[in-house]
Amino acid sequence: MVPANFWEHQPVRRALAARHLGRVIRAYRCHPYHGRNPLPQSAVAGWLGITQAQLSRVENGSPIVHLDRLTHWAQVLRIPAKRLWFALPNQPCHFGPEADEEQPGHQQAGSQETAGLATPPALADAVTTASDEGGDITDRRQFHALAALAGIAATGSLDLLATPTDAPRSIGMEQVRFASSLVEEFRRADAAAGADQLCDIAVRVHAHLSTWATKATYSREVGDALQTALADLAIETAWLTIDADRRSTSRAYLNEAITRARIADDPRMEVRALACLSLLIRDDHPGESLQSADAALRSSVGWGTPRLATLLHLRAAHTYATMKDMSSFSRAMAKAHREFDRGTTEDDMPFLHFVTPQELRGIEGLSYLALGRPERAARAFRTIAGNPSPALRRNRIYYTVQLADAECRQGSLDEAAQIAMSVLPATGQVSSGRVSRHLAQVRSSLGQPQRSTTATREFVDAYDEAVSR
Template sequence: MTPANCPRCGARLARDNDSGRCAPCQAAERHRLSVPPEVPASFWSHPPLRAALVERHLGRVIRAYRHHPYHGRAALPQAVVASWLGITQAQLSRVENGPPLVHLDRLSHWAALLRVPEVQLWFSLPSRTLTMQTGQISVEVPKDEPPTIDVPAVVPITLEAAPDEGGGTTDRRRFTALAALAGLAGNSLLDTLAKADRKADAIGMEHIRLAGSLVERFRQADAALGADELCDVAMGIHTHLSAWAAASQYGRGLGEALQSALADLANQVAWLAVDADRRQQARPYLNDAITRARIADDPREEVRALACLSLLTREDHPAESLHCAEAALRASRGWATPRLRTLLRLRAAHAYAHLNDVGGFNREMTKARHEFDHGLHEDDLPFLQFVTAQELTGIQGLSFLALGKPTRAAESFRAISSGPHAAHRRNQVHYTVRLAEAEYRSGDVQSAALTGLQVLPAVKGLCSGRTMRHFAQVKQHLGREQSNPARTFVEAYSRVFQR
């Protein structure tokens, strides 16, 4: 095979292709930023990898893995691989260049995460796993062992539609299932953590992996369901792990990774509070995230917290919202990817709209679209997955509502409804509810009622407090109308949510 061929599929590369990968392979591997990619068996026959495995030095194995030609001409960044392993970039550098690792739990976890063939290893991996069904969530646990704090890094999660019964209240069986997605058994989650932390007074990598895996699981469940049934679980876990960390002992290097992991968890809890429409509870978690990010010298978590703070304050305090977006742009200068800059420009644009500054809104929206056109980047942070073309159109619609232009807002929201994004169902439902709001505000009562009827089952199954609040406002306004479509919607709403 010549250098002019794609190392992944063997296809001939175009003369102007300097990435080392053909376009289909680049597209197929974009998800590698959040999880390690699937690699062929021949991957492990690459001489540098074979040499590192013979040396029994996992750090050098990881380095050879990152520089494998399978990934293209540019090596995988240390920051990306470090995020898979639940450590910082600086820690990964020390692992790659320092003495061989000797801790079996870390060796086996990282080897399994990277899918190193067991026959190539100089140690044995843990026993195979079976699947434990808890409610509607599938959680992998070690065979013949109860769930413990040392949870698997990747857990398959199946989220089904909401049960028919229960109206707007939390179904206990489903709440227990959602608690299980944390990797622990049902509603004994905090008891299991409490028993575990009484066994040792020192923080280890397994605890940091727990915090990191929780964030990803909450993110997956939230994207499908909304935050109402996750918020209390996440808050309890954050409180428990924070108290545990404060009372435990750990070295400086491990402490930085721990603070970053807790900042990430605090940011996720804050977002869940926002989506559950528990806005007053969100701010303390954002303050906690900013503090921990500064202790860990982790600007990425600080910028994420500022972006969420801009979202939190944009309706009641739009000037503060704008200041937070601008502060995040300054803090991320020099390392922000186009997708992150897109999000921050959208935050600023929406704040300008609430300030009734049309010029500022148009300027920031133009910059946001320009950044978005640069496409994905290998250093995109996992939480940016929701920043899609749908999100740009949605924020444009929300901004038109804030500017008192409901007809233009409805046009934006209809564009989203006509081309739904399957991976972001929660946002799809939210923007459809806002379409109904834009329609009644523009005087089109019949369309608002029909849109409300169409989205009613999805809102019921979403469990998002902020979406439910806006939907209740739609019902309140249509309840004042005497037309048949409006009455039909109000009656249907009452049957579903008020029985």
């Protein structure tokens, strides 16, 4: 929930006085409380259960007059009832300029973590009760798992997750938009907390919606949109199984996503699936991994953005590194940097949010580890630790663990132990099977008798105690 003085901002007050909810939403997105950059239309549209294009029309068109939409969107944004010109369910209408009194426990303006994550208002109440500095780790994990589904409560479409036999018999565009919005909720929570708990929820949601879709009726237009939405959900589920270290189940979801994307004639979704497939099979099938990245590049000709090209070149670069092909790795990495320097565009797909300078350096580090150059890898990972991305906490922790591994491979045992010790508390705040596995590998390496020092013993003891709880 935003602080009470949020609604005192002049653009917000003017939009409310004009009784134009579209302008209120635009003022909400652009409020300085959210940081230097406005909240993206795509993210807010997901909260509201509409598309980005629809939100643009709402913000710039005539005032919305349908009471059901007015009340629903006002509740999603948690606009105080006294600010509104219409009555919310079970509440009187008392629109006026007076400010709400600040309530105890509300977040104050300038909360960088909440702003960076663009947390839906309906979720913010729960965020204020969860502390990353204290409390039970299991409770935090459960919170983040449930946070991924916060959009369900906001949309009022809980019936979509009922048993398929109880779900509505027909599907309309509103239900499709709801299914699409779930992916963004999963993505946001995954970036903050990792996939272990989220994975189970995503698998269950995917199974429910897929089964329901096979039994329900819908128009051809809705059918194409539904196939795209289910493809997107399948890809996100595949990624969550990868991060949860359940890779054996991942490919089936990606194969399904590619099939659904082709049925819907949606090359963007197919390219996203191919990019994830390239990551999944890199170690076991590097040749096929390269083919997947190359196929995605070819399919994106004419519409692909620089950020998308960056990701696909990174996929190829890392694969070349696992094949010990230094020259091909260097060429692919140079292409990735060149595309990245071209910047972002409004056409970037939402899942590309993680393609940041830190990610480029992270992939470079992983590639140098694969090439047997731990000193170069350590330099890359250190730049991430020195300039972290607040919204991508899981990735920061993952690359810090990799830094400890790189130092260990160089023989800098005390340095590796100190880094691993420093990141150990943070690993309890994410539920990522990949992070846990790599940290266990560091512990195994540092725990060898011939590598015993005061620092390594302290880390090994602290690690063993942490995992035994």
